[in-house]
Amino acid sequence: MHDEAVRDGEWSGQPDFSIRKTRLVELAGKTMGIAGYGRIGHRVGELARAFGMAILADDPVAQAGSSEASVTWCELDELFARSDVISLHCPLTDQNRGLVNRDRLRLMRPGAFLINTARGALVVEDDLAEALNAGRLAGAAVDVVSTEPIRPDNPLLKAKNCLITPHIAWATEEARARLLETTVANISAFLAGRPLNVVN
Numbered sequence: 001m002h003d004e005a006v007r008d009g010e011w012s013g014q015p016d017f018s019i020r021k022t023r024l025v026e027l028a029g030k031t032m033g034i035a036g037y038g039r040i041g042h043r044v045g046e047l048a049r050a051f052g053m054a055i056l057a058d059d060p061v062a063q064a065g066s067s068e069a070s071v072t073w074c075e076l077d078e079l080f081a082r083s084d085v086i087s088l089h090c091p092l093t094d095q096n097r098g099l100v101n102r103d104r105l106r107l108m109r110p111g112a113f114l115i116n117t118a119r120g121a122l123v124v125e126d127d128l129a130e131a132l133n134a135g136r137l138a139g140a141a142v143d144v145v146s147t148e149p150i151r152p153d154n155p156l157l158k159a160k161n162c163l164i165t166p167h168i169a170w171a172t173e174e175a176r177a178r179l180l181e182t183t184v185a186n187i188s189a190f191l192a193g194r195p196l197n198v199v200n
Helices: 002-007 039-050 060-064 076-082 102-107 125-133 173-191
Strands: 031-035 054-058 071-073 085-088 113-116 139-142 162-164
Touching (some): 031 076, 054 076, 076 102, 125 162
Parallel strands (some): 031 085, 054 071, 085 113, 139 162
């Protein structure tokens, strides 16, 4: 919005040195809720802390082995009720499919944001679109949707304040190179009788 305003000449036509088109939000002093505090969720927490945010996390497995004092562990409903920004980093299972639904979205603070870079089916997209269109949330950013590629009738495409990227959070050249290196290492280890990353 601000980029477009500058390019449309609104800034150069102003007597003031600055223009503000909408409410701006500072992250310092806000709370980041992280659902799924594994390797990626933990790194997101480190980034949020660098901006001065408090961290709430829900992940029973990670909590059991954690001695991290800078994280407040809580249940998912509490995380949704207390967070200014919620970021999803959990795998999709039968138990958590649709975990972001109308009921959980109603727990969120007015003006809160939702980020989903995990799995699309964690979110009931109709419910999220409804909450965004009603102004109950400040915004959402998703890199994943329930059916990919996205269908033309996906309700998030017409939802207010919803940024959608095409499942590219993993797609940097460096990440794809690491993926290939890991695949080669896994095959080599398997052939040598020392399998890595075994899932039973």
